[in-house]
Amino acid sequence: MSISDNLKAFKMELDPIWVKLIAVSKTKPAEKIREAYDTGHRAFGENIVQEMVEKQAGLPADIEWHMIGHLQTNKVKYIAPFIHMVHSVDSLKLLKEIDKQALKNKRVIDCLFQVHIADEDTKFGFYFDELVEVLRSEEFSLMKNIRITGLMGIATNTDNQNHVREDFYELATLFKGIKQSFFRKSPHFKELSMGMTQDYKLAIEQGSTMVRIGSAIFGGR
Secondary structure, three states: OOHHHHHHHHHHHHHHHOOEEEEEOOOOOHHHHHHHHOOOOOEEEEOOHHHHHHHHHHOOOOOEEEEOOOOOHHHHHHHOOOOOEEEEEOOHHHHHHHHHHHHHOOOOEEEEEEEOOOOOOOOOOEOHHHHHHHHOOHHHHOOOOEEEEEEEEOOOOOOOHHHHHHHHHHHHHHHHHHHHHHOOOOOOOOEEEOOOOOOHHHHHHOOOOEEEEOHHHHOOO
């Protein structure tokens, strides 16, 4: 199937249940993104700053660029002028830098806290207690140029479907608790970004509002 056909199939599946599709275009050339764009799709996910900046410069201005990979603080300034959402905020230091660069660009940048839910040390993200500590901090309360819109997580890389389901269940439960405790009056805190090509159906079952799909749209690397 073509990129167009793949996107149409996901649109038919996801639109009725109000789940947003982030087409993961990392490592894919600009012409592949253009092909997806021409079908009407606008939200694309990248994980390397330099790649994103180069693609953004040569593609239509109405594309929503989502940073889904680990983001170094010294790279924030390059994407701050245009980034739509950072899914991978995994430290207070990074959040402060996003706030700083957003202010310089006279913007408010939407962010998701990345939470460590996988049984793998190589994954990034806040542990539950660390996230609560940040939310209670004075430094966080003073940030005016970031908007926290939800949480993101990556499940354990395993064939054990029950394990993956439990990872997503934990994140969904945390999301509800964080919303109740810290964002009860914020209509913007509504996104739960979890689920990729291999596990997005389990993620949706547990309440995902955004799925990050790459190979099922663009094919393998």
